Amino acid sequence: MGSSEREPxxxxxxxxxxxxxxxxxxxxxxxxxxFSILLVLRSEPPWRGRWALPGSFVAEDEDLDAAxxxxxxxxxxxxRLPDGVLLEQLRSYGGPRRDPRGxxxxxxYVAFAxxxxxxxxGRRVADARFVPVGDQPLPLAFDHARIVGDxxxxxxxxxxxxxxxxxxxxxxFSISELRAVYEEVWGLSLDHSNFRRKVLGVExxxxxxxxxxxxxxxxxxxxLLYRRGPCTQLWPPLRxxxxxxxxxxxx
Amino acid sequence: MGSSEREPxxxxxxxxxxxxxxxxxxxxxxxxxxFSILLVLRSEPPWRGRWALPGSFVAEDEDLDAAxxxxxxxxxxxxRLPDGVLLEQLRSYGGPRRDPRGxxxxxxYVAFAxxxxxxxxGRRVADARFVPVGDQPLPLAFDHARIVGDxxxxxxxxxxxxxxxxxxxxxxFSISELRAVYEEVWGLSLDHSNFRRKVLGVExxxxxxxxxxxxxxxxxxxxLLYRRGPCTQLWPPLRxxxxxxxxxxxx
DNA sequence: GCAAAAGTGTTCGAAATACACCCATGC
DNA sequence: GCATGGGTGTATTTCGAACACTTTTGC
Numbered sequence: 001m002g003s004s005e006r007e008p009x010x011x012x013x014x015x016x017x018x019x020x021x022x023x024x025x026x027x028x029x030x031x032x033x034x035f036s037i038l039l040v041l042r043s044e045p046p047w048r049g050r051w052a053l054p055g056s057f058v059a060e061d062e063d064l065d066a067a068x069x070x071x072x073x074x075x076x077x078x079x080r081l082p083d084g085v086l087l088e089q090l091r092s093y094g095g096p097r098r099d100p101r102g103x104x105x106x107x108x109y110v111a112f113a114x115x116x117x118x119x120x121x122g123r124r125v126a127d128a129r130f131v132p133v134g135d136q137p138l139p140l141a142f143d144h145a146r147i148v149g150d151x152x153x154x155x156x157x158x159x160x161x162x163x164x165x166x167x168x169x170x171x172x173f174s175i176s177e178l179r180a181v182y183e184e185v186w187g188l189s190l191d192h193s194n195f196r197r198k199v200l201g202v203e204x205x206x207x208x209x210x211x212x213x214x215x216x217x218x219x220x221x222x223x224l225l226y227r228r229g230p231c232t233q234l235w236p237p238l239r240x241x242x243x244x245x246x247x248x249x250x251x
Numbered sequence: 252m253g254s255s256e257r258e259p260x261x262x263x264x265x266x267x268x269x270x271x272x273x274x275x276x277x278x279x280x281x282x283x284x285x286f287s288i289l290l291v292l293r294s295e296p297p298w299r300g301r302w303a304l305p306g307s308f309v310a311e312d313e314d315l316d317a318a319x320x321x322x323x324x325x326x327x328x329x330x331r332l333p334d335g336v337l338l339e340q341l342r343s344y345g346g347p348r349r350d351p352r353g354x355x356x357x358x359x360y361v362a363f364a365x366x367x368x369x370x371x372x373g374r375r376v377a378d379a380r381f382v383p384v385g386d387q388p389l390p391l392a393f394d395h396a397r398i399v400g401d402x403x404x405x406x407x408x409x410x411x412x413x414x415x416x417x418x419x420x421x422x423x424f425s426i427s428e429l430r431a432v433y434e435e436v437w438g439l440s441l442d443h444s445n446f447r448r449k450v451l452g453v454e455x456x457x458x459x460x461x462x463x464x465x466x467x468x469x470x471x472x473x474x475l476l477y478r479r480g481p482c483t484q485l486w487p488p489l490r491x492x493x494x495x496x497x498x499x500x501x502x
Numbered sequence: 503g504c505a506a507a508a509g510t511g512t513t514c515g516a517a518a519t520a521c522a523c524c525c526a527t528g529c
Numbered sequence: 530g531c532a533t534g535g536g537t538g539t540a541t542t543t544c545g546a547a548c549a550c551t552t553t554t555g556c
Binding site: 175212214216221222224 | 532
Binding site: 425427443444447463466467469472474475 | 511
């Protein structure tokens, strides 16, 4: 809300409504062992036939968070977002020329999810799929490539100091599965022994869930299973870079 | 931005413009040795006579960052924002009832500044001043108390792992002055010896500027002076909490 | 000289890394 | 049995916190 108006006020004191507001959601997940993002194929102009983030205009009486949830449900055929899907605001994008239809400001969200149903086409969307983040990027509509980049940066950074990585796994999960998430998102390998010690050393991060499960069909001792604990921040953080060289850490 | 419209499109494909967008700026600084925020006294409704963050509606062809800069200049009598003032987006606030005039979404910014001129009243503003963050908070207009809280959290967190704290100091500065910034923002005391070793150990953080300056009128050895280096991220981060207890660290 | 603050050095314990080694499973 | 991965232990090293000591200033 403003404390001063630049343009003459109209109606109840608001300037003429020349700005539209959308939400765009970058849903990140680990799908078939690949760190991936949910994209939709636009079936209407502008940018018809291009891949884009799910997005829609904010309705008149709708909270921004609610708009983000609704967008995911409407455009991907996911009836109701499963519990455990984390949705947080990323940032807003408001360049005056970012949408050919006029002045459109987008409030972007990041979502972290596990175990989603295969997405299908929804409203105004011809197709929907998970696209691995590391693959040659598709040309995206609007400035969505930048939003995707910011979302991926956020995820890579946030799993360092928060328990976010568990959001990429269905419960219960083994420590190896959790380590595989870190390795896939960061693109490096971690020492299994030290990783285990670290995550178990953070109180309230992992709760024993009972039971065990082999991680590969071809042998190996089954790993004990855990579920998410109440802790949300990691201290000390997990590290993804060498202190001196900045190079990846790993065997 | 949107890939699907919820409401019928009008004009060039945009829904009816029921949403207004503002920027609000939380300018943080260390003023007279107090960690402070710039507030303005509203001279127009709504919330006339209340303290608030500087804010204004985004103009039709204006980038969000530019709107934030303009807002600071117009409402505080600061002709041109000095170089070295850092301005970054905080997040957006979009509750449907946060402004009595209608649907107004605010893109909030945080600014980090040093050595500003004393603010004065500007457009639609009766007064402007720096208010220490730690003081009994004034009742603020709109949801600005929440925005202030988020901005302060951002600052307290960001000086841990970035070189941001130097933005609160005019160049050149001594290491003690830098330490005083940390102590004031975090509200604790730090070991002068270890602090010095840490900040000098981060390559490219501090560049010798030559000369020295006593920090107090009543004696003490003058401290060598430095200016900001090219480094922006701190590794390892400076710590503000005890690893075990979460309690403040210090003598 | 004394007080105060900057700058330097040292000690001690915690923590991270890099391994080696054993255990449990599939085949 | 062998290969594969989970779980445990440990030596080495690095790092940080604490604190003693020296230096340079104002008074």
